[in-house]
Amino acid sequence: xxxxxxxxxxxxxxxxxxxxxxxxxxxxxxxxxxxxxxxxxxxxxxxxxxxxxxxxxxxxxxxxxxxxxxxxxxxxxxxxxxxxxxxxxxxxxxxxxxxxxxxxxxxxxxxxxxxxxxxxxxxxxxxxxxxxxxxxxxxxxxxxxxxxxxxxxxxxxxxxxxxxxxxxxxxxxxxxxxxxxxxxxxxxxxxxxxxxxx
Numbered sequence: 001x002x003x004x005x006x007x008x009x010x011x012x013x014x015x016x017x018x019x020x021x022x023x024x025x026x027x028x029x030x031x032x033x034x035x036x037x038x039x040x041x042x043x044x045x046x047x048x049x050x051x052x053x054x055x056x057x058x059x060x061x062x063x064x065x066x067x068x069x070x071x072x073x074x075x076x077x078x079x080x081x082x083x084x085x086x087x088x089x090x091x092x093x094x095x096x097x098x099x100x101x102x103x104x105x106x107x108x109x110x111x112x113x114x115x116x117x118x119x120x121x122x123x124x125x126x127x128x129x130x131x132x133x134x135x136x137x138x139x140x141x142x143x144x145x146x147x148x149x150x151x152x153x154x155x156x157x158x159x160x161x162x163x164x165x166x167x168x169x170x171x172x173x174x175x176x177x178x179x180x181x182x183x184x185x186x187x188x189x190x191x192x193x194x195x196x197x198x
Contacts, residue, residue, distance in 0.1 A: 002033060002161065004057040006065045010084045011076025012101050013041065013048045016149030019174065020074070021052035023153050026170045027162050028056040036063035049080060073127070074156050076135070076149065077101045078119050088126040095155050096123070097148060098132040131155070131193075138189050144179070147186035154190020158197050 007024060011017050018039050025037045036055045041048065053065045067086050073094040075081030081096045088094065102113050114122075123130040133155055139148035150171060157167045168184055175183045 002056055002058075004060075005055075005072070005160070006070045007054045007056070007072045007074060007156070008065050008070040008084060008087055009052040009054070009074045009076070010080040011050055011097070012080065012103075013050050015050070015076040016146065017050045017052050017076060020149040020153050021054050023150075023167075023170050023174055024054050024056075024156065026174065027160075027166055028054075030166060030170065031162055034058060034060045036060045038063035049083075051084070072156065072159060074152055076152060078116075078132075079103070079113060082114060082119055082122050085122055085126050090126060091128040092126060093159060094123045094127040094130040095152065095159075096130065096132050097135040097152060099134070099136040099148075133190070133193050135190070138193075139186060142182065142185050142189065144182055147179075147183055150175070150183045150186040151190040154187040155193055156190075157187070158191055158194040164191070 009017050009021050021037055025035045028035045033056050039052045041050055053063055055063060055065060065087060068089050070087045070089060071092055073081060073084060073088055073092060075096045078096060078100055081094060100113060120130060135148040135151040136145055138151050139145045171183055171187050172180050
């Protein structure tokens with residue numbers, strides 16, 4: 001039973017963050033929890049920052065996660081993970097797609113993209129666990145890099161007490177029918193990144 005769980009998803013436009021948060025919210029609602037969710041889109045349709053706040057519990061009053069309150073960070077891009085570190089509560093879990101999509105300021109040479117050591121150090125200041133998953137590569141390996149969001153949901157599912165059949169049913173319901181099997185494969189690959197926990 002979950003009294004309260006705050007999951008912050010972050011990345012850039014085009015990575016499927018909104019669908020991922022819909023899958024999580026639907027899984028929690030189907031299980032009987034109260035859920036509040038809000039999405040924040042960046043300026044650009046693709047490439048701008050996107051965040052989704054998903055709050056799950058017996059009774060949830062507000063859709064927004066405040067600083068120091070997120071239990072889990074699901075980051076689809078490494079720099080976006082760093083940008084939202086302040087929202088993690090001490091001892092939180094960070095699941096990060098080990099992929100860089102440098103913003104325009106970096107591409108133009110105005111800023112430097114932090115190296116992996118700096119990213120890991122920043123996350124470890126807050127998170128008790130920081131998992132870096134090659135989700136973009138794994139999605140590409142099964143035939144469509146756009147399934148990285150469902151790979152990430154597969155990773156997240158290991159940390160939540162929802163039945164795997166429910167997760168798979170929700171994924172199958174929310175993705176287009178013609179790519180249902182591909183996305184179910186992506187979900188399974190995400191879960192397999194944490195075989196030792198299953």
